[in-house]
Amino acid sequence: MRRILVTEDSATMRSLLVATIEASGDYEVVEAASGFEALRLLPRERVDLIITDINMPDINGLELINYVRKSETYRNTPLFIISTEGREKDVEKGLTLGANEYLVKPIDPARLQELIRKYIGTAPN
Amino acid sequence: MAEANDISGKAVKDFLAEAEEILDQLCADLGIMSDGIDTGECDPDSLNSVFRGAHSLKGLAGMFGFAGIQDLAHNMENLLDSLRLGKVDLGSHVMNVLMDSLEALGTMIRNLGEGGAEEPALQPLLKRINDCVTNSGGLESDSVLASLDIPASMINALTEYEEHRLLENIKKSRNIFSVLASFSLATFDQDLAELTDSLKKNGEVISTLPSVGSNMESSIDFEILFGSAKGLEEVAALVAEANATARWVNAGAGTPRKTAGEAVAAKPLVIEDAFPVPVETDEAQVPSGGAETGITAKSMSRTVRVDIGKLDDLMNIVGELVLSHSTISDIGEKMRKAGYSTMLAELLKAAKGLERKLNELQKGVMEIRMIPVGQLYEKMGRIVRKISKEQGKKVDLRLFGADTELDKLIMEDIADPLMHIIRNAIDHGIESPEERRNSGRSERGAIRLSSYQKGNHVVIEVEDDGRGIDLDKVKRKAIEKGLIPPNDTLTDREAVELIFLPGFSTSDKVSEISGRGVGMDVVKNNIAAVSGMVDVESVPGQGSRMTITLPITLAIIKALIISTAGRYYALPITSVLESIMIESTDILTVERKEVIQLRENTLPLLRLNRFFQLNGEQESENVFVVVVGVADKRLGIVVHELMGQQDIVIKTLGPVFEGVRGVSGAADLGDQRTILVLDVGGIISEATKGGCQV
Numbered sequence: 001m002r003r004i005l006v007t008e009d010s011a012t013m014r015s016l017l018v019a020t021i022e023a024s025g026d027y028e029v030v031e032a033a034s035g036f037e038a039l040r041l042l043p044r045e046r047v048d049l050i051i052t053d054i055n056m057p058d059i060n061g062l063e064l065i066n067y068v069r070k071s072e073t074y075r076n077t078p079l080f081i082i083s084t085e086g087r088e089k090d091v092e093k094g095l096t097l098g099a100n101e102y103l104v105k106p107i108d109p110a111r112l113q114e115l116i117r118k119y120i121g122t123a124p125n
Numbered sequence: 126m127a128e129a130n131d132i133s134g135k136a137v138k139d140f141l142a143e144a145e146e147i148l149d150q151l152c153a154d155l156g157i158m159s160d161g162i163d164t165g166e167c168d169p170d171s172l173n174s175v176f177r178g179a180h181s182l183k184g185l186a187g188m189f190g191f192a193g194i195q196d197l198a199h200n201m202e203n204l205l206d207s208l209r210l211g212k213v214d215l216g217s218h219v220m221n222v223l224m225d226s227l228e229a230l231g232t233m234i235r236n237l238g239e240g241g242a243e244e245p246a247l248q249p250l251l252k253r254i255n256d257c258v259t260n261s262g263g264l265e266s267d268s269v270l271a272s273l274d275i276p277a278s279m280i281n282a283l284t285e286y287e288e289h290r291l292l293e294n295i296k297k298s299r300n301i302f303s304v305l306a307s308f309s310l311a312t313f314d315q316d317l318a319e320l321t322d323s324l325k326k327n328g329e330v331i332s333t334l335p336s337v338g339s340n341m342e343s344s345i346d347f348e349i350l351f352g353s354a355k356g357l358e359e360v361a362a363l364v365a366e367a368n369a370t371a372r373w374v375n376a377g378a379g380t381p382r383k384t385a386g387e388a389v390a391a392k393p394l395v396i397e398d399a400f401p402v403p404v405e406t407d408e409a410q411v412p413s414g415g416a417e418t419g420i421t422a423k424s425m426s427r428t429v430r431v432d433i434g435k436l437d438d439l440m441n442i443v444g445e446l447v448l449s450h451s452t453i454s455d456i457g458e459k460m461r462k463a464g465y466s467t468m469l470a471e472l473l474k475a476a477k478g479l480e481r482k483l484n485e486l487q488k489g490v491m492e493i494r495m496i497p498v499g500q501l502y503e504k505m506g507r508i509v510r511k512i513s514k515e516q517g518k519k520v521d522l523r524l525f526g527a528d529t530e531l532d533k534l535i536m537e538d539i540a541d542p543l544m545h546i547i548r549n550a551i552d553h554g555i556e557s558p559e560e561r562r563n564s565g566r567s568e569r570g571a572i573r574l575s576s577y578q579k580g581n582h583v584v585i586e587v588e589d590d591g592r593g594i595d596l597d598k599v600k601r602k603a604i605e606k607g608l609i610p611p612n613d614t615l616t617d618r619e620a621v622e623l624i625f626l627p628g629f630s631t632s633d634k635v636s637e638i639s640g641r642g643v644g645m646d647v648v649k650n651n652i653a654a655v656s657g658m659v660d661v662e663s664v665p666g667q668g669s670r671m672t673i674t675l676p677i678t679l680a681i682i683k684a685l686i687i688s689t690a691g692r693y694y695a696l697p698i699t700s701v702l703e704s705i706m707i708e709s710t711d712i713l714t715v716e717r718k719e720v721i722q723l724r725e726n727t728l729p730l731l732r733l734n735r736f737f738q739l740n741g742e743q744e745s746e747n748v749f750v751v752v753v754g755v756a757d758k759r760l761g762i763v764v765h766e767l768m769g770q771q772d773i774v775i776k777t778l779g780p781v782f783e784g785v786r787g788v789s790g791a792a793d794l795g796d797q798r799t800i801l802v803l804d805v806g807g808i809i810s811e812a813t814k815g816g817c818q819v
Binding site: 009010011012013015016035036039040043044054055057058059060062063064065066067070071072073084085086089090093096097105106107 | 139140143177180181183184185187188190199202203278279281282283284285287310313314332333334335336337341342343345
């Protein structure tokens with residue numbers, strides 16, 4: 001089963017993302033409520049796709065991307081950034097650091113599903 | 126957007142809960158920033174935290190389609206971003222715009238919470254926010270960054286804000302270091318926090334960059350960018366405790382300095398002086414929301430959010446259990462009277478065990494509802510700052526007893542009255558700085574807010590060191606308004622109570638703050654509605670003190686059941702001091718009021734049947750008197766019979782009966798009898814007012 005890491009500090013937002021992902025197919029979601037939690041989970045859990053917010057209190061999303069791209073295991077793992085309007089400079093940096101796609105809040109569920117299928121595909125139930 | 130509201134009631138509730146948490150944090154952070162302005166500095170961490178709060182709220186609102194909130198948060202975020210990037214200077218004018226925006230956000234969110242429609246963000250307010258943002262501002266050059274001895278990947282991982290902080294540190298001629306540390310994956314968050322805490326005491330932590338450790342599964346490395354006035358040896362020594370190393374980074378900025386020492390402060394964050402610029406008349410009408418009551422949970426990680434309705438349900442269930450227990454006890458009594466002694470012993474034992482468990486359960490549920498008064502203090506702090514600035518007065522707020530706990534519902538209901546009392550204290554009590562100087566006192570007035578538990582009550586005191594209450598002025602106004610006859614002789618204690626009469630106000634102009642129909646009588650009624658009492662003391666030229674006495678909780682209480690004229694009533698045990706039997710000849714009449722001598726004091730009496738205008742005078746020689754008291758007031762209630770003690774659950778009677786003095790609710794007695802629960806504070810007030818012939 002394909003596994004997706006969702007790193008997002010807003011609980012409400014995170015649960016919406018999880019619901020959207022689970023509704024779109026046979027995916028298992030690993031949740032992290034902060035950058036630190038993601039750092040703890042990544043070495044232990046095997047994930048096929050990483051979705052992260054940029055604006056987080058402990059380490060920001062860019063630093064997480066940097067970490068991910070420098071690690072052997074996740075060097076080539078697909079990675080999406082979630083950002084809000086008006087933070088284009090940070091999104092640019094994220095893409096330069098190696099993120100594959102970005103989504104702007106409010107997230108369009110259809111677009112998220114489309115991108116997930118495009119990168120790690122699994123036929124939906 | 127109507128669809129958003131239909132998504133699911135639960136989702137909207139989640140939004141509200143999270144939005145209010147964000148709001149509370151914003152409130153606290155803005156408070157810190159506001160205090161900072163007075164001393165001329167702006168804490169970048171608080172500013173950044175406020176920025177993040179607005180940013181999160183914008184995203185959250187956008188997700189749910191609450192365009193008004195999203196719009197306002199978005200505009201605030203722009204302003205805050207400009208502030209933290211140094212493009213806009215923080216001063217009291219901008220601070221006021223931020224405070225007003227926060228208040229508007231609170232109102233909009235509360236409207237949603239009460240089921241109202243979302244209102245669009247106010248155009249005038251948005252304009253005020255945008256007027257603060259200028260697009261001109263220092264543009265930072267990339268060449269400065271490139272000349273630093275930092276790997277390009279680290280620079281690329283800095284957000285725009287972190288870049289700005291780095292450049293600020295360089296401008297202030299601070300030394301920039303890179304600290305490398307390696308931690309075990311299991312404990313890195315604590316270890317990192319310890320390291321950054323000790324670094325923060327000596328400078329600014331600009332960024333922390335994680336990278337994979339030597340063994341990805343068990344360790345993790347961090348490169349920390351740190352700006353400080355300290356030299357390399359000091360910093361290296363500081364981080365050595367965490368087994369970390371430090372090296373120079375800004376070698377490109379000329380000779381590496383050992384100490385930044387007497388640095389040329391390049392462009393400090395400019396703070397204007399503390400008094401606000403006069404405000405234009407066409408300013409935005411910020412919707413006045415009164416006291417911001419909010420549903421809060423203290424911290425996301427260690428607590429569980431509970432819907433207050435569920436707690437009420439739990440309390441109801443506990444109440445029913447209490448009744449069942451009473452029934453069992455009653456059956457036991459009946460059995461004893463009928464002579465079934467062996468089975469009875471077992472039954473009574475079981476009943477006792479049940480009672481013990483019930484007490485524990487009741488205590489446990491009540492504790493869930495208890496919230497520290499400190500939460501109320503935070504809101505009051507903001508109000509004091511705002512009003513004292515508006516009035517041009519200097520006020521220090523001193524807080525005591527923030528840990529004292531109070532039932533959440535009671536706390537919500539007294540937030541508004543408390544706020545009005547404090548507004549009055551600043552408005553009427555504390556004098557202007559010149560007046561205070563002229564009378565030889567300190568320019569800064571003080572308001573002391575303290576809470577403590579006293580028996581089964583919580584006392585909240587609001588004390589100011591202002592001019593006190595002018596009793597002559599009060600008496601004159603009362604006579605003018607026809608509230609007392611002209612030749613009435615009142616003691617000082619009675620005169621000061623006049624301010625609680627409806628229609629009373631000594632303000633000649635209706636100030637927006639304490640006028641507009643919210644007088645002390647409304648405050649007193651609101652407090653009485655939660656079975657509380659308010660007293661006032663004052664010394665002219667020294668100050669005044671308002672004392673609010675509240676029950677700790679309104680749920681299950683022990684009560685004394687009494688009867689008079691064939692009707693049963695319940696008296697909360699917490700207000701009952703003692704019950705005595707006297708002879709009718711002991712009753713004396715002094716100035717048309719009945720009293721008795723109780724030890725050394727004279728105790729006024731109140732015949733309950735006359736108070737409630739019931740028929741049925743008692744004609745026996747022996748009379749039962751229940752001595753009750755709240756705060757330091759005493760009264761003897763004359764009743765016909767004492768029926769015993771019982772645990773009861775007070776239920777409110779609803780809005781129709783709100784104005785009835787002396788009754789705080791009703792309770793089920795278990796055998797399908799419902800009786801009224803007496804409000805001792807209210808009865809004492811009525812009795813001592815002299816308004817009814819008792």
